[in-house]
Amino acid sequence: MLTSSQIKQFQKYGYTLLDDLYSAQEMDKLKSTAHQIVHEFDPNSTRSVFSTNDQDKNRDAYFLSSEDKVRCFFEEDAFNSKGELNQDKSLSINKIGHALHQLVDEFKDFSHSTKISKIAKQLGLEKPQIHQSMYIFKQPKIGGVIRWHQDASYFLTDPISVTTFWFAIEDATIQNGCLQVQSSKEVFPLKEQFIRYTDDSTELKTLHQLPWPKDETAVPLEVKKGTLVVFNGLLPHFSAPNLSDKSRHAYTLHVTCANTEYSAENWLRATPSPLF
Numbered sequence: 001m002l003t004s005s006q007i008k009q010f011q012k013y014g015y016t017l018l019d020d021l022y023s024a025q026e027m028d029k030l031k032s033t034a035h036q037i038v039h040e041f042d043p044n045s046t047r048s049v050f051s052t053n054d055q056d057k058n059r060d061a062y063f064l065s066s067e068d069k070v071r072c073f074f075e076e077d078a079f080n081s082k083g084e085l086n087q088d089k090s091l092s093i094n095k096i097g098h099a100l101h102q103l104v105d106e107f108k109d110f111s112h113s114t115k116i117s118k119i120a121k122q123l124g125l126e127k128p129q130i131h132q133s134m135y136i137f138k139q140p141k142i143g144g145v146i147r148w149h150q151d152a153s154y155f156l157t158d159p160i161s162v163t164t165f166w167f168a169i170e171d172a173t174i175q176n177g178c179l180q181v182q183s184s185k186e187v188f189p190l191k192e193q194f195i196r197y198t199d200d201s202t203e204l205k206t207l208h209q210l211p212w213p214k215d216e217t218a219v220p221l222e223v224k225k226g227t228l229v230v231f232n233g234l235l236p237h238f239s240a241p242n243l244s245d246k247s248r249h250a251y252t253l254h255v256t257c258a259n260t261e262y263s264a265e266n267w268l269r270a271t272p273s274p275l276f
């Protein structure tokens with residue numbers, strides 16, 4: 001599945017790309033399932049938005065209790081000053097999280113496919129297990145920025161093992177806010193740890209003062225629908241706001257190795273699913 005040069009690229013730079021791994025039809029099937037979940041979602045049931053600007057410091061109960069559920073989160077700019085949606089709910093959702101891989105058949109089958117487990121094996125992941133799944137919409141015009149971060153901040157294990165599988169459900173371009181990653185092959189030490197305390201308060205703790213890479217030095221991963229981007233938990237990455245008129249849908253899985261120690265301070269404590 002992975003070529004030796006893709007494996008080398010992953011080991012050297014912390015990420016690799018698999019173009020055309022999935023057909024347009026396979027991606028469209030996940031997209032229509034996501035649309036169906038939004039169709040059934042009552043927009044008056046919550047006003048919970050997902051933003052990485054300041055909310056990493058204090059996530060709400062709706063977020064924290066979504067670890068074993070399928071919930072919709074709004075884009076930060078979805079509402080007007082009166083608190084009403086500016087556009088249809090189908091164009092207002094930031095993401096669906098965080099247990100699609102366990103609770104929705106289409107996502108469950110896709111996430112536990114032999115295609116993905118073969119890739120995990122080739123990357124040397126031992127006893128891989130899925131902790132989290134998200135369907136990300138990155139809506140036209142209002143798709144919010146995701147600031148520089150490392151995924152190990154949210155899925156800390158000892159030793160660090162989290163690996164992210166990022167599937168392009170639609171073409172991702174600079175214009176619609178594609179993933180952008182660190183260009184250096186230097187390993188960037190873990191800069192932050194997102195902690196959930198026993199009283200459910202949360203903190204984004206800074207572990208060192210090295211600055212994030214400069215935006216201009218990042219490598220934009222412009223990829224076609226059907227591409228898989230896989231990257232390790234220490235790779236700094238971000239995505240710019242989507243100011244274009246095209247959405248940028250993606251599906252993601254966060255996988256750790258069961259032979260590592262999962263931090264008791266991680267926010268997500270739901271039982272993971274073995275990848276195979």
Ligand code: FE2
Binds near residue numbers: 149151237
């Ligand atoms: Fe991330």
